Amino acid sequence: MRLANRRTRFYYLSFIKYDFKASITVFFVALPLCLGISLASNAPVYSGLLSGILGGIVVSLISKSELSVSGPAAGLTAICAAAITQLGSIEIFFLSVSVAGLLQVLLGIFKLGGFTHFIPSSVIKGMLAAIGIILISKQVPLIIGYAEPDFWTNQLFNIITFNHGFEHIGNLYQSMSWGAIVITILSLIVVVGWNKKLASKLPFLPISFVVVLLGVLLSLLFNHFFPVLKLKPTQFVNVPHNMLSQTKLPAFHALFSNAEIWKNGVVICFVATLETLLSITAVDKLDPYNRITPQNRELVAQGTANFMSGLLGGLPITAVIVRSSANAEAGAKTKLSAFTHGIWLLLVVLLAVDVINLIPYCVLAVILIRTGYNLARPQMIYAVYKQGREQFMPFIITVISILLTDLLIGVVIGIIYAIYFLIKHTYRAGFTVKEKMEDDQTHLVIELALNVSFLNKKKFIEMLDKIPEHAIVEIIGTDSVYIDRDVLEIFQDFKSKARHKNIQLTLKDIPEVETIEIH
Numbered sequence: 137m138r139l140a141n142r143r144t145r146f147y148y149l150s151f152i153k154y155d156f157k158a159s160i161t162v163f164f165v166a167l168p169l170c171l172g173i174s175l176a177s178n179a180p181v182y183s184g185l186l187s188g189i190l191g192g193i194v195v196s197l198i199s200k201s202e203l204s205v206s207g208p209a210a211g212l213t214a215i216c217a218a219a220i221t222q223l224g225s226i227e228i229f230f231l232s233v234s235v236a237g238l239l240q241v242l243l244g245i246f247k248l249g250g251f252t253h254f255i256p257s258s259v260i261k262g263m264l265a266a267i268g269i270i271l272i273s274k275q276v277p278l279i280i281g282y283a284e285p286d287f288w289t290n291q292l293f294n295i296i297t298f299n300h301g302f303e304h305i306g307n308l309y310q311s312m313s314w315g316a317i318v319i320t321i322l323s324l325i326v327v328v329g330w331n332k333k334l335a336s337k338l339p340f341l342p343i344s345f346v347v348v349l350l351g352v353l354l355s356l357l358f359n360h361f362f363p364v365l366k367l368k369p370t371q372f373v374n375v376p377h378n379m380l381s382q383t384k385l386p387a388f389h390a391l392f393s394n395a396e397i398w399k400n401g402v403v404i405c406f407v408a409t410l411e412t413l414l415s416i417t418a419v420d421k422l423d424p425y426n427r428i429t430p431q432n433r434e435l436v437a438q439g440t441a442n443f444m445s446g447l448l449g450g451l452p453i454t455a456v457i458v459r460s461s462a463n464a465e466a467g468a469k470t471k472l473s474a475f476t477h478g479i480w481l482l483l484v485v486l487l488a489v490d491v492i493n494l495i496p497y498c499v500l501a502v503i504l505i506r507t508g509y510n511l512a513r514p515q516m517i518y519a520v521y522k523q524g525r526e527q528f529m530p531f532i533i534t535v536i537s538i539l540l541t542d543l544l545i546g547v548v549i550g551i552i553y554a555i556y557f558l559i560k561h562t563y564r565a566g567f568t569v570k571e572k573m574e575d576d577q578t579h580l581v582i583e584l585a586l587n588v589s590f591l592n593k594k595k596f597i598e599m600l601d602k603i604p605e606h607a608i609v610e611i612i613g614t615d616s617v618y619i620d621r622d623v624l625e626i627f628q629d630f631k632s633k634a635r636h637k638n639i640q641l642t643l644k645d646i647p648e649v650e651t652i653e654i655h
Contacts, residue, residue, distance in 0.1 A: 192478020262534025281313025
């Protein structure tokens with residue numbers, strides 16, 4: 137009882153002194169991201185807001201992470217947009233989100249959250265970089281005010297290939313909005329300048345809020361005083377006033393008649409789980425109290441929120457490093473900050489829709505470009521390159537594969553390529569040989585590696601066959617934890633060959649096995 141009282145007092149004092157203020161900071165980071173991620177996912181704006189609310193409230197109630205903040209994730213925008221197109225209906229897509237949530241709950245219940253540790257870091261970095269590139273590319277039409285859906289596939293492609301190029305240049309020029317371009321350029325200048333000069337001096341003020349405020353003020357200025365730069369109504373966020381009445385429930389009738397629902401559910405589950413576990417690992421390192429988040433409990437929390445998000449018409453939810461780090465930097469101490477930020481999002485949806493609808497899409501595109509840049513930073517790519525071919529090749533293969541296929545296939549290709557490197561080095565690194573000559577006699581000391589697998593058989597056979605007559609050979613397995621039986625049989629067979637070639641053979645810490653002859 138006393139422990140419960142102390143805990144309640146700790147939460148209360150933390151909320152009053154730290155978490156309330158931090159929740160406001162996180163809210164200003166989360167609101168534009170919820171809107172922008174809806175936009176990048178080709179989903180209704182309310183879907184991102186709904187998942188932000190559920191990520192703040194539901195995940196916080198179940199999770200034991202004190203600092204992480206959950207909501208719609210930029211890393212899933214490409215997957216969501218492709219899935220909505222592939223499934224042909226957003227109502228069917230919402231079923232995939234619920235399926236992903238159920239799969240996450242099962243992963244947590246059966247304590248399988250550690251599967252992400254088996255994915256090479258180079259592949260994970262490649263996945264995030266590819267997502268960043270896709271995210272940036274999707275914002276290009278928005279930052280120039282181009283409202284048609286065929287920018288990459290039709291308009292720009294025809295210009296580049298000179299297919300009625302001048303005609304399409306004219307169409308592109310007429311479809312552009314100079315007001316959106318001016319707001320984009322000024323917003324980008326503010327983002328760069330803020331990061332270099334003001335971020336450290338005003339840490340309590342998130343750059344996303346500053347950019348949104350700038351965009352709203354500029355759009356109002358253009359609308360009233362510069363008609364030539366005036367934005368069209370379609371270039372602003374459009375949240376319905378009665379959002380709950382506009383929500384679209386999943387198409388339950390398609391659950392067992394469309395296999396693509398389950399395929400997309402698996403993909404969303406995989407990426408959402410990966411992003412969540414990477415985020416909470418990073419955020420735990422920022423915790424001044426060194427609290428460690430239970431991974432499987434986190435998956436149950438995320439899965440529950442995703443299941444509800446799909447049922448209500450929301451986007452996939454993950455723990456998000458951008459919001460979580462902003463939460464930690466704002467001084468949050470407990471998960472009441474994340475919970476309260478969800479309450480603020482809910483209140484805005486209920487009471488301040490008119491304010492949200494003043495935000496231009498081009499401003500949200502700038503925020504998403506910044507997010508995409510952080511995922512695919514040139515410094516990070518160069519750092520992977522400096523680590524050598526073994527890290528860079530799986531990384532770049534993963535990036536290219538995702539861009540040319542889709543995320544799941546690209547990641548699988550990256551993992552297969554990383555395994556190829558592992559097998560290649562396992563084949564090379566089975567043993568070391570030290571050779572010297574004494575009294576015209578060859579002395580060989582063969583030290584086995586920590587793990588010796590059947591992949592090393594060919595190298596052992598070739599090496600032993602090359603040993604000259606009358607040599608002195610010592611094979612040492614002292615440091616080996618595992619020696620494959622196939623390799624042990626090679627050593628046993630070599631004993632008789634050594635006698636015929638007058639080789640003095642010593643096997644040290646090499647278990648004897650019985651060889652089975654096949655007739």
